[in-house]
Amino acid sequence: MEENVQGGPGTIGTMHLSDEVVATIAGLAASEVQGIAMSGGLVGGIAEKLGRKDVTRGIKVQVGDQEAAVDLYVIVDYDLVIPDVVRQVQEKVKSTVEEKTGLKVVKVDVHVQGVSRHRPEPEPAPAAAVEEPPSPASE
Secondary structure, three states, rough: OEEEEEOOEEEEEEEEEEEEHHHHHHHHHHHHHHOOEEOOOOHHHHHHHHOOOOOOOOOEEEEEOEEEEEEEEEEEEOOOOOHHHHHHHHHHHHHHHHHHHEHHHEEEEEEEEEEEEEOOOOOOOOOOOOOOOOOOOOO
């Protein structure tokens, strides 16, 4: 996106938004929807194992001069109704990208690539209290 930035009379410059900026905004917005995990394939998985969290993983965007299109590749929590979650993520991504960038989002396509069943991690058993032997009494 390239846009003239107005500041009083005349133009003072232009603003450029890269695809990566729009993808980052879309990824952060999508991550706010409960029950959605981004799917990014092999490269994203390797980066995450190395300790890098890539918020653009599973997101492709096309940015024009005034419009953007977003494709999200997601995994949805098994316990949720998929069409409801997809609708929520579409609305969240569209409104956030439009608000933050000024671009008109013409579509948000969500590709559900799997379901995940989140099971709570078992709590570790409490450590058994160890009794210390009584100390010898001083005489």
